[in-house]
Amino acid sequence: MAFYVVQFLTGLASAASLFLVASGLSIIFGVTRIVNFAHGAFYMIGAYIAFTLTERLSGACGFWGAIVIAAFAVALIGVIVEMVLLRRIYHAPELFQLLATFGLTLMVEDLVVLIWGPDDLVGRRAPGFKGAIDFFGQNIPSYDLFLIVLSPVVLGILWLLFQRTRWGVLVRAATQDRDMVAALGVNQKWLFTSVFAVGVFLAALGGALQIPRDAVHHAMDLRIIVEVFVVVVIGGLGSIVGAFVAAVLVSELNAFGILIFPKISIILVFLVMAVVLIVRPWGLFGKPEAAARKTPGLTVNPWRPLTSNERLAALAALVIAATLPLFAGNYVLTVGSEIAIFVIFAVSLHFLMSVGGLASFGHAAYFGLGAYGVAFLAKIAGLPMIVCLLLGPLLGCMGAAVFGFFAVQLSGVYFAMLTLAFAQIVWSIAFQWVSVTGGDNGILGVWPSSWAASPGHFYWLALGVAALVTVALRAMVFSPFGYALRATRDSPLRSEAVGINAKRIQWTAFVIAGTTAGIGGALFAYLKGSVFPDNLGISLSVDALVMVLLGGVETVSGAVIGAIVYKALNIWLVSQTDLSKLVLGGFIVLIVVVFPKGIVGTLEMLAQRRRKTSPPGSPLLAKPIESVE
Amino acid sequence: MKLTVQDLNSHYGPAHILFDIGFEVGEGEVVALLGRNGAGKSTTFRSIVGLVAQRSGRIMFEGKDVSARPTHEIVRDGLGYVPEERRIFTDLTVEENLEVGRQPKRPNAPHWTREKLFALFPNLGEMKNRPGGRMSGGEQQMLTIARTLMGNPSLVLLDEPSEGLSPKIVEQMVDAILTMKKEGVSIVVSEQNLHFARLISDRAYIIERGRICFGGTMAELDARPDIRDAHLSL
Numbered sequence: 001m002a003f004y005v006v007q008f009l010t011g012l013a014s015a016a017s018l019f020l021v022a023s024g025l026s027i028i029f030g031v032t033r034i035v036n037f038a039h040g041a042f043y044m045i046g047a048y049i050a051f052t053l054t055e056r057l058s059g060a061c062g063f064w065g066a067i068v069i070a071a072f073a074v075a076l077i078g079v080i081v082e083m084v085l086l087r088r089i090y091h092a093p094e095l096f097q098l099l100a101t102f103g104l105t106l107m108v109e110d111l112v113v114l115i116w117g118p119d120d121l122v123g124r125r126a127p128g129f130k131g132a133i134d135f136f137g138q139n140i141p142s143y144d145l146f147l148i149v150l151s152p153v154v155l156g157i158l159w160l161l162f163q164r165t166r167w168g169v170l171v172r173a174a175t176q177d178r179d180m181v182a183a184l185g186v187n188q189k190w191l192f193t194s195v196f197a198v199g200v201f202l203a204a205l206g207g208a209l210q211i212p213r214d215a216v217h218h219a220m221d222l223r224i225i226v227e228v229f230v231v232v233v234i235g236g237l238g239s240i241v242g243a244f245v246a247a248v249l250v251s252e253l254n255a256f257g258i259l260i261f262p263k264i265s266i267i268l269v270f271l272v273m274a275v276v277l278i279v280r281p282w283g284l285f286g287k288p289e290a291a292a293r294k295t296p297g298l299t300v301n302p303w304r305p306l307t308s309n310e311r312l313a314a315l316a317a318l319v320i321a322a323t324l325p326l327f328a329g330n331y332v333l334t335v336g337s338e339i340a341i342f343v344i345f346a347v348s349l350h351f352l353m354s355v356g357g358l359a360s361f362g363h364a365a366y367f368g369l370g371a372y373g374v375a376f377l378a379k380i381a382g383l384p385m386i387v388c389l390l391l392g393p394l395l396g397c398m399g400a401a402v403f404g405f406f407a408v409q410l411s412g413v414y415f416a417m418l419t420l421a422f423a424q425i426v427w428s429i430a431f432q433w434v435s436v437t438g439g440d441n442g443i444l445g446v447w448p449s450s451w452a453a454s455p456g457h458f459y460w461l462a463l464g465v466a467a468l469v470t471v472a473l474r475a476m477v478f479s480p481f482g483y484a485l486r487a488t489r490d491s492p493l494r495s496e497a498v499g500i501n502a503k504r505i506q507w508t509a510f511v512i513a514g515t516t517a518g519i520g521g522a523l524f525a526y527l528k529g530s531v532f533p534d535n536l537g538i539s540l541s542v543d544a545l546v547m548v549l550l551g552g553v554e555t556v557s558g559a560v561i562g563a564i565v566y567k568a569l570n571i572w573l574v575s576q577t578d579l580s581k582l583v584l585g586g587f588i589v590l591i592v593v594v595f596p597k598g599i600v601g602t603l604e605m606l607a608q609r610r611r612k613t614s615p616p617g618s619p620l621l622a623k624p625i626e627s628v629e
Numbered sequence: 630m631k632l633t634v635q636d637l638n639s640h641y642g643p644a645h646i647l648f649d650i651g652f653e654v655g656e657g658e659v660v661a662l663l664g665r666n667g668a669g670k671s672t673t674f675r676s677i678v679g680l681v682a683q684r685s686g687r688i689m690f691e692g693k694d695v696s697a698r699p700t701h702e703i704v705r706d707g708l709g710y711v712p713e714e715r716r717i718f719t720d721l722t723v724e725e726n727l728e729v730g731r732q733p734k735r736p737n738a739p740h741w742t743r744e745k746l747f748a749l750f751p752n753l754g755e756m757k758n759r760p761g762g763r764m765s766g767g768e769q770q771m772l773t774i775a776r777t778l779m780g781n782p783s784l785v786l787l788d789e790p791s792e793g794l795s796p797k798i799v800e801q802m803v804d805a806i807l808t809m810k811k812e813g814v815s816i817v818v819s820e821q822n823l824h825f826a827r828l829i830s831d832r833a834y835i836i837e838r839g840r841i842c843f844g845g846t847m848a849e850l851d852a853r854p855d856i857r858d859a860h861l862s863l
Contacts, residue, residue: 169721
């Protein structure tokens, strides 16, 4: 019995940091409507700075002072980020905001390694809370008790701040109607900046308070942000009480989940999240949101099928690409195969997010599942390559069917957070369930049959599949299903009103996109000869998003161009620098701020401008679709 | 002149909504902006306070051109705005709604306190702690006006204050507007309801399809039944 009580208290103590970070995220989202992906990064910087300061400053005052100073310092960094970056993208679509803050996260990951090195740092114990308390033979660290008391205290302080101060009243008003607050003479800019500072302060405090419990390392940002997303999805984005309750719930589920499923404890959290989403899609304490801005890009120009000239041009490009094995060496062909595979991956995501308006932040899950599907079939069942390639993607299909069912219940940022959380869950299973997946060591020795073994043959296979997939998805865009999907994207209410079952259409699109990604993953497994948990990791999901964004979210063919350019650049970049995340992150931020339309979108815009001198078509057709709901 | 609007043009995306709107409001005057649904009354107001992004023209408030300034600065200079949709903060109580509107005292404008506003709108005083979302339409209309007055404006743009209200509440509204005028607040009130406008206004402009097509005193308007019938639905 005592053991369970201790386990319960450990869970409560873990909830403290989770609550601090999640409440910060919620507060920022409430006012600015930005889901700050970089919140985990601020948490991590808080921990690193606090580590350095606690090493320098001595004594109890030094320790606690260091914690507070670290939180304030990071809040100041947050203010700079808000003023320099976020102010430019408050009116951008959600997807861009998520990507820009994710780009920041990538940059921070490399920066902390540059500054503090790649090793785990073990911090000082908190003065006055070094010991443990004996509880019927079980030890409870006294620092845990401190954390258990701290979270309700912070909750109380936040409550007073929001209910009893003018600032709090203004923030609550702005959460509901920002423009009206401005129309009453309140300077929104500074309100936003101050809110961001408070949110970042909370995240950094959460990170700083973590150092006596856990080592500081450069991957702690992603771990916390995924848990925080789960917390805010369960608790309801924008609700501080919700963040508190859900943080406790998730931490307890983790604490007891380890006892029930030691290897895959995260399953339990997932099950609870699934139940909450079915019963209350907006979270336990959240409020149902009105249909938010849904279009993925700034404007969506109506698409048209390719003209016959453009078809010939595409065919010519394909033929030219197919001649590559006639003159290129093995390395180039392997790179070419990889690019072709990523074209498959990118067009599948493009189908989901540009055609369907569902920006998934966890699309790699289905890519990786396809890869694992092949690996299981080839290694465990010993099936031949052609069978594996046909059946392997079905694992991606099944994963997409299960997760997609829950994900399409939500939209916008909730959808993005949920898909990310799902992907991370799949990743954790692949990572933790060593007996089946090989864990970190992956599954090795997945080699193609002799007919596809040479790099040239494999390249033709990958290119052929990529071409088929691209043509098939494109044809789908202009099929009745594609029309229905685009209708649900542009106007959920009106499409429902003409009899389209929006959820089912979106679910179908999710499954199609997931299966297609699985096909890419299946080929990828054979290309690399192995499968690792990284094949379904967050960074791969983000790679796909950047490819689509780089090509142009609003175009139909952008994903292909984006995948080719991005993958080629990426392979080159990794060979050139150790700081690829820093460069990549900076690159993402730059695209979002400077070229939100991507390569193909920008070219199209230039072409359109040139065409304007000649007689225009119907002017209304080229205009942005404004959401009227 | 308290407020002078010249050559105001506004667009929503590709649609041109306002065409060379011009009108004036004198110190302490109540001016009605009359017109049918969709004539451009609300867009005119929203353009003046800077809530329409695409606008051009000159907006002189107390002798200063405010047309290029952000909304909150225009409002802080004493130009209050009461939106047609009321836009009460439904999660906030009556008192908190008023708090959002509170601005420092201004030398050239009447100073409003909570007590003074509760005297002007007695209903509000009886529900200080009620959330805005649980008030009737009439109560919300009073609250939105009171909230703007907390900013101590010297001029108020009142967008369709009588819309959707019961006759009894409309009477209270007339009294409140006349009190505001007596205190020295200049008012521009947009209306579809000519009878209501006549009870409170000194002068009127008629707006139709984004253009001003009449301007004059209420007596001058009454002398031109042709204009009244052509542009206003009675």
